[in-house]
Amino acid sequence: MxxxxxxxxxxxxxxxxxxxxxxLMHDTNAQISIGNGESNWIKIETMKRDGNxxxxxEITIDGDGWLVIHPFENGAPNGDRVVGRQFLKSGVNRxxxxxxxxGLEAGEMMxxxxxxxxxxxxxxxxxxxxxxxxxxxxxxxxxxxxxxxVPAP
Numbered sequence: 001m002x003x004x005x006x007x008x009x010x011x012x013x014x015x016x017x018x019x020x021x022x023x024l025m026h027d028t029n030a031q032i033s034i035g036n037g038e039s040n041w042i043k044i045e046t047m048k049r050d051g052n053x054x055x056x057x058e059i060t061i062d063g064d065g066w067l068v069i070h071p072f073e074n075g076a077p078n079g080d081r082v083v084g085r086q087f088l089k090s091g092v093n094r095x096x097x098x099x100x101x102x103g104l105e106a107g108e109m110m111x112x113x114x115x116x117x118x119x120x121x122x123x124x125x126x127x128x129x130x131x132x133x134x135x136x137x138x139x140x141x142x143x144x145x146x147x148x149x150v151p152a153p
C-alpha cells in the first residue's frame with residue numbers, strides 16, 4: 001500500500017476518532033473529513049524538526065487558537081492526549097515552532113490540528129465539557145476538521 005493511501009486512510013480514521021462535535025455526531029448525513037479549509041489551514045508539506053521541536057512554515061487560523069499535536073497509540077489517534085501545543089494569533093502565522101512533550105520518533109504518526117481559544121483567555125483549555133468536546137474545541141469549516149494525520153519528520 002502506498003504511503004499516500006495509508007495517510008489518507010489514517011486521516012479518515014482520525015476524523016471519526018478525534019474530537020468530533022456532538023452536534024455533527026448526531027447528523028447521520030454529515031460526512032466528516034480532516035484537511036485544510038478556505039480560512040484555516042496548516043501547511044505541513046515542509047514541516048521540519050529540530051530535536052523535540054517541530055517547525056511549520058505557515059498556519060492560518062480565523063480567530064486566536066492553538067496548534068495541537070495528538071499522538072497515535074496502538075495504531076489509532078488518541079484525541080484524549082496532547083503531546084504538544086502552541087498558541088496562535090488570528091491570521092497568518094509563519095515559522096511556528098511547537099515543542100513536543102513526549103518524544104515522537106521519526107515516522108511515528110500524529111495528528112496536527114487547530115483548536116479555537118473559545119473563551120479568549122490565552123490558555124489551552126483541554127477540559128472535557130461533554131463526552132466528545134473540550135472547552136477549546138477543534139476548528140471546523142463545515143464538516144472538515146482542520147488537521148492532518150502525518151508521520152513525524
